[in-house]
Amino acid sequence: MLPKHLLLLTITTVYSLPQQKLNPRIFNGEPATKGQFPWQVGLYIPRNTGLTFCGGSLISDTWVLTAAHCLADAFFSIRILLGTLKSTGDDPDQIELHSQEYLYNYDFDPWSYENDVALIKLPEPVVFTDYIQPILLASEEVDAGTGVTVIGWGDTGDGARSSVLTYSNVTVAETCKDIGTVCTDSDPDSDAQNICGGDSGGPLVLNAFTYPVHIGITSFYNGACERGGYGGFTSTAYVREWIKTNTGI
Numbered sequence: 001m002l003p004k005h006l007l008l009l010t011i012t013t014v015y016s017l018p019q020q021k022l023n024p025r026i027f028n029g030e031p032a033t034k035g036q037f038p039w040q041v042g043l044y045i046p047r048n049t050g051l052t053f054c055g056g057s058l059i060s061d062t063w064v065l066t067a068a069h070c071l072a073d074a075f076f077s078i079r080i081l082l083g084t085l086k087s088t089g090d091d092p093d094q095i096e097l098h099s100q101e102y103l104y105n106y107d108f109d110p111w112s113y114e115n116d117v118a119l120i121k122l123p124e125p126v127v128f129t130d131y132i133q134p135i136l137l138a139s140e141e142v143d144a145g146t147g148v149t150v151i152g153w154g155d156t157g158d159g160a161r162s163s164v165l166t167y168s169n170v171t172v173a174e175t176c177k178d179i180g181t182v183c184t185d186s187d188p189d190s191d192a193q194n195i196c197g198g199d200s201g202g203p204l205v206l207n208a209f210t211y212p213v214h215i216g217i218t219s220f221y222n223g224a225c226e227r228g229g230y231g232g233f234t235s236t237a238y239v240r241e242w243i244k245t246n247t248g249i
């Protein structure tokens, strides 16, 4: 028979897994207004497990940046929504495109989520409008304590789904020091803005309301939305070279 303490140890290890790989969502966010985040992209991705919804960011007139875990096992073509606040695909002002050209970083580690980055090439260059604009990419890490903004569609709490684009002002945290990861705080006692992330693949943005710079790709969160925890983002600066190599941007 196994000694009792050994069993306990095993169970503790299982329950203290560092990260929960669920689809992160915004909690207690604020609805975005039209044109406020014109780089925000909605993605419908066919996978073996079904149709996945993810966020993304327009980084030029031909490239969308998103997370590897969104499309690592994708097949056929990805449906891309640009210039809309709605994830339902029925906005007359939006542009809808389909792409079969995408790639993810082969150094993506599905256990640690290191290098959780992917790119989608648009079938044709998109024309920029007030509602469709690219975002600049960061080449340097942001210090802990900096105020930043996470943007996404999706749940506004554990299991409460919203189809309206939402944002939260959050703070870069010291919490996780994994290589290539930016973390943000989620205060379980706060009624104010709180996150468990934005939709996977979507952006974490510095100066979102003035001179926006893309600093992270929504990747994972630790804990449940309404019980706190932290949001984990692929550091844009960390994967900047990979993006440049593959897009020239």
Ligand SMILES: *[C@@H]1O[C@H](CO)[C@@H](O)[C@H](O)[C@H]1NC(C)=O
Pocket: 030, 169, 209
């Ligand atoms: C988020 O921060 C911006 C810039 O500081 C501010 O204008 C906006 O009102 C904030 N939003 C919320 C919901 O607090």
